[in-house]
Amino acid sequence: MAKKDLYGLCPYVTSQKILSGKWSIYLLYLLQEGPVRFNELQRKMPEDITHTTLSRQLKSLEEEGLIIRREYSQIPPRVEYSLSEIGLKFESVLEALGNWGSDYIEFVKHKNHTMEKDGEAI
């Protein structure tokens, strides 16, 4: 059954597919610290994101097994998202990604700086 043969069972291809969602990484990052409610997630996003989009991304991550959706039967509704077991394991990736991202930002700053010094206007 294994849906889509798990992309040839290649870990990199598989990872790529899962990270293809525009907000997947940041959502997993936000969920690291425990259960978060839907609206709270929306507010914490670095850019504006409609609830439609957020809903889809979360549903997708849930179907892939990375996150858990817990619904409390009350009015008004309360839904919390958290990392699953395999989602928790993703934290090592997040850490590497965070470190590298910071390095990369510094790299680009430096690159721009030297470009200015050289008087390039590209």
Next chain:
Amino acid sequence: MAKKDLYGLCPYVTSQKILSGKWSIYLLYLLQEGPVRFNELQRKMPEDITHTTLSRQLKSLEEEGLIIRREYSQIPPRVEYSLSEIGLKFESVLEALGNWGSDYIEFVKHKNHTMEKDGEAI
């Protein structure tokens, strides 16, 4: 100048943008072991990819500073791609990604297995 403000200087958002290319992760993975020629890259891709697409992805990664394109003036042309300094630093991410991807594949296999045992046909 800093193009697009580096996505708010957030490491996760920045990383997400760079990994948005459909093949970025796998390309970086392939380039880990040293310079690779264009056609060689194309052959090593896990799925068929047109040279148009490959060319664009490589150009994109090059502009972002992750890879280096070296052209040898000869006929027929010979172009080799390799990781830049910041691209080399990405290897820690690749390692984490590879490990997690393998775990995830196992996770899905197990999930499917138990689903079959339970006789679910979803």
Next chain:
DNA sequence: CGGAATCCGGCATGATACTG
């Protein structure tokens, strides 16, 4: 409050053909 259903637009990818 959280989400489903639609519609729409953009853009990345893919297909094809041409160049040095």
Next chain:
DNA sequence: CAGTATCATGCCGGATTCCG
């Protein structure tokens, strides 16, 4: 062999609306 130019298209994200 490697790349560009052009055109087609499919999918994803965003906007809006309705629902419980």
